[in-house]
Amino acid sequence: MSSHGKPKKHGKDFIKDFLVGGVSAAVSKTAVAPIERIKILLQVQDISQQIAADKKYKGIVDCFVRVCREQGPITLWRGNLVNVIRYFPTQALNFAFKDTFRKYLCPFDPKKEMGKFFLGSLASGGAAGATSLPFVYPLDFSRTRLAADVGKAKHEREFTGLGNCLATIFKKDGLLGLYRGFSVSVVGIIVYRACYFGGYDFGKQYLFKDFRNANALFLFLFAEVNTTLSGLASYPLDTVRRRLMMQSGRAKRAYTGTFDCMSKIYAEKGLRAFYKGALSNVFRGTGGALVLVLYEKIQKFFLQKH
Template structure:
């Protein structure tokens, strides 16, 4: 029974991830280019704002530019969300064995544990996605696709290069932890409010929330996470850039990125692309949780009918 519940969470998470990335990928390309561009990259044009970036990429690179890195994004998002919800539900179940209800701290611990495991599993996929999104027609020796990028990175830089950006990626587990903790607590508050209002059983939460509720809760929790963790995303994107033709990386480590960003761009440099990020992730989080909760409810109902 417990195993069924965990795999239901994994399946719902994967479906949510696939729907989300398909809907929002062009904004992800814009965000990545803003994050990586410090004005010193000759092959990346400078954009005024997110709409200008979308228009420029569409005009100069076409649909292929707007969906650069789409395959690793779909693969990474589907795997990440599936693993995340699986690890997250598994951790929550483990903590619930010794108590009746999880505290906010245990929700945070569950989300952090899931985030760390997912980061270690999927960092190579996100590295390739970032590099493909940063390619333009002016790029020297471009990758032809996901598999070519993997082969080239392994041949030219070694397997360790696949884990560039893992450090800030692990710091970014606080993003998922903040998002899921906020989501769980807001969800609990809404259910309790409606339970008191309608005198329903607390365990009837499957039917007490609808898709609009999930959308609002998902967007709210995502905004809370973005506002606190965005600089780590900028640092990771900078570290994951492709080395120069001579094989020299632009940055040594996270501290080097932070110093150079502060030196050339000031504190604003740590929030490059945040508009595109919010435009992408707030509705994306809504889509994710709508799909996740509805698929999960559907799977639960199907399992009950089989029993």
């Protein structure tokens, strides 16, 4: 009997983590969707076929004002439904896999083996992100292309929705088109998730005596700093992958691959070119911080209930 009890418990824990992580993510991503779209527009406008050279956005404020004026305020949430659909399994799988990997990669006592615990936390967070990515990458791809679409009227739009985007790109470029930029995305997600989950797990052990009962405001502020730094660490790779995504379905391509893309972006304005829209990450990081805090609080609720 005991031999069957343990796997069953692990299965229940996995499902619980999947649901708790997904719900937390769906709420937070909708809240910061306008910031996310502005960030993407600033990242990809130099390769967009819809944005002329003299019509490029000058920064976050200019982009926000012009999108509201030219496309309508509601379009700030363009692509958000796909993001929620994508983010639910992405974040939920990340949390679920993270805890699974942590059992094997981070079995260390945080008080006695601080260094090993820190490295184990980074490894489990990075492994979780890399494991989840292949399942949801086409949705991530579609989210980028829909958010980058600046057409106002239906006939001006590049894609009418998620299904149309997937079908159009698949028809032109096959499955490869939906996975363009995947390799650099794997590296980027490992960097981001390692910092995001690893930094959070490590920090909460040393900054909070009892993190489940910690003050929500302090927990949020810590999560905000952690999320922002994680985003900045992986931002150059995020810019590269989104530029590569924009090439799918196009007859002419600006980049031959990841390294060619990196060298051409660097040729624009040096390292600054990789960080276009990065300031929005500070505001966008609020969503990631909310996910972490909501996850802890919802888990606490379930633990008290059961």
